[in-house]
Amino acid sequence: MPTDIQNNGAEDEALALYVHWPFCLSRCPYCDFNAHVRDTIDQTRWHDALLTELSYWAKQTPGRTLTSIFFGGGTPSLMDPATTGAVINSAANHWEFADDIEITLEANPTSIEAAKFADLRAAGVNRVSIGVQALDDEALKFLGRGHDRDQALTALNLAEKIFPRFSFDLIYARPQQTADSWASELREALSFAGDHLSLYQLTIEKGTPFFTEERAGAFTLPEEDNAAALFDITQEICDQHGLPAYEISNHAQPGSECRHNLTYWEGGDYIGTGPGGHGRLTIDNTVYATEQIPGPENWLEEVETSGHATRQRTAIDAEGRVEEIFMMGLRLSNGLSREIFWAQTGMELEDALEPRRLRPLLTENYLVLDSKGIRTTAEGRLRLNAILAALLT
Ligand SMILES: C[S@@+](CC[C@H](N)C(=O)[O-])C[C@H]1O[C@@H](n2cnc3c(N)ncnc32)[C@H](O)[C@@H]1O
Ligand code: SF4
Numbered sequence: 001m002p003t004d005i006q007n008n009g010a011e012d013e014a015l016a017l018y019v020h021w022p023f024c025l026s027r028c029p030y031c032d033f034n035a036h037v038r039d040t041i042d043q044t045r046w047h048d049a050l051l052t053e054l055s056y057w058a059k060q061t062p063g064r065t066l067t068s069i070f071f072g073g074g075t076p077s078l079m080d081p082a083t084t085g086a087v088i089n090s091a092a093n094h095w096e097f098a099d100d101i102e103i104t105l106e107a108n109p110t111s112i113e114a115a116k117f118a119d120l121r122a123a124g125v126n127r128v129s130i131g132v133q134a135l136d137d138e139a140l141k142f143l144g145r146g147h148d149r150d151q152a153l154t155a156l157n158l159a160e161k162i163f164p165r166f167s168f169d170l171i172y173a174r175p176q177q178t179a180d181s182w183a184s185e186l187r188e189a190l191s192f193a194g195d196h197l198s199l200y201q202l203t204i205e206k207g208t209p210f211f212t213e214e215r216a217g218a219f220t221l222p223e224e225d226n227a228a229a230l231f232d233i234t235q236e237i238c239d240q241h242g243l244p245a246y247e248i249s250n251h252a253q254p255g256s257e258c259r260h261n262l263t264y265w266e267g268g269d270y271i272g273t274g275p276g277g278h279g280r281l282t283i284d285n286t287v288y289a290t291e292q293i294p295g296p297e298n299w300l301e302e303v304e305t306s307g308h309a310t311r312q313r314t315a316i317d318a319e320g321r322v323e324e325i326f327m328m329g330l331r332l333s334n335g336l337s338r339e340i341f342w343a344q345t346g347m348e349l350e351d352a353l354e355p356r357r358l359r360p361l362l363t364e365n366y367l368v369l370d371s372k373g374i375r376t377t378a379e380g381r382l383r384l385n386a387i388l389a390a391l392l393t
Helices: 043-060 081-094 117-122 137-142 149-162 179-192 209-215 224-240 259-265 296-306 318-329 338-345 349-356 359-363 378-382 384-392
Strands: 014-021 065-073 096-107 127-133 165-172 196-201 245-247 250-252 269-273 278-283 286-292 310-315 367-369 373-376
Touching: 014 259, 043 081, 043 269, 043 296, 065 081, 065 259, 081 096, 081 117, 096 117, 096 259, 117 149, 127 149, 137 149, 149 165, 149 179, 165 179, 179 196, 179 224, 196 224, 224 245, 224 378, 259 269, 259 318, 269 286, 318 338, 318 349, 318 384, 338 349, 338 373, 349 359, 349 367, 349 373, 359 367, 373 378, 378 384
Parallel strands: 014 065, 014 269, 065 096, 096 127, 127 165, 165 196
Antiparallel strands: 196 250, 245 250, 269 278, 278 286, 286 310, 367 373
């Protein structure tokens, strides 16, 4: 029988809420998120089901304080803003809101969605994260996006006026992208940026059209050395502009980090509601991993029948918890602090290194361990995926 982890009091702590909206106008060929295209969406049914599942979660987490809500997708900017507002209001009835609660919504920059920004702000959203992906029309076409550069710039301009905080995403290390072209695209992007930017290297995910196309030789990604050079340039330019990386792909002015995502990376508790939502919840001193039914129609029917669509709820054993706390914490530039490791696992860092073969990574200078905690070096960050994979072997 697995030993359930004794979590040091997370039940009294902050709680984050993730809400998944699974629909998009079209599917991007690189994306393997839980995203679906439908001719029509019954917004009323979805509104009612989201509120129903929220009540289910509220019953399991009484007395907790919400520090963030994140509407992710899919494309949540396609949600009826009245539904977004109803979810926020219902959450406010179920839980206490932290004074500085962060309420983020992921938006695509098409004109249809930008037109909803004012209504989304009025509904309570105080931060948007916009999927710009590239500032070059040719690249946007390659990425199969439904918007062009002009629409992206219009959406950014509007977001800056309407929301207290905004961020946007770019995808780099695209085929044929040179260090010079990426550097100038990134510098231009920074001239439009607010306090936060997410910069992802293009990854080829199994089961996507890009996976098949790359195999067939339709395009090639930059070689490893070139990708590493693009990563280095990214760090250098963002540092110069006052938006250093606080996580492997996320940059912010100090103090403007995405609080919701920090909750994941620091091992905090979060609810994952909506199709395919994943959560981590501490209940009666046990940490549970929760997983909702991913198919939109199946999720909807299950919520209408049973009040929720949790397909799995598993107690995480001590070993699994240590592993995931490392996996999350090592993504952060500041790494995993001794306090967080202790609070989440009840262990000292030193006692957890040996069995996970992390010691050699310290001597090889990929990781540093000191009085604050454990973190990757610049060399280690370039090999983060290999380091995380080593943890699992
Ligand atoms: C849930 S998705 C996007 C939300 C929104 N629908 C959009 O497309 O803007 C979050 C982000 O992940 C990034 N992303 C998704 N798949 C990726 C891939 N295969 N490689 C790199 N970045 C990816 C994109 O930058 C995207 O904006
Ligand atoms: S990248 Fe965004 S818009 Fe494109 S399919 Fe994925 S979730 Fe939908």
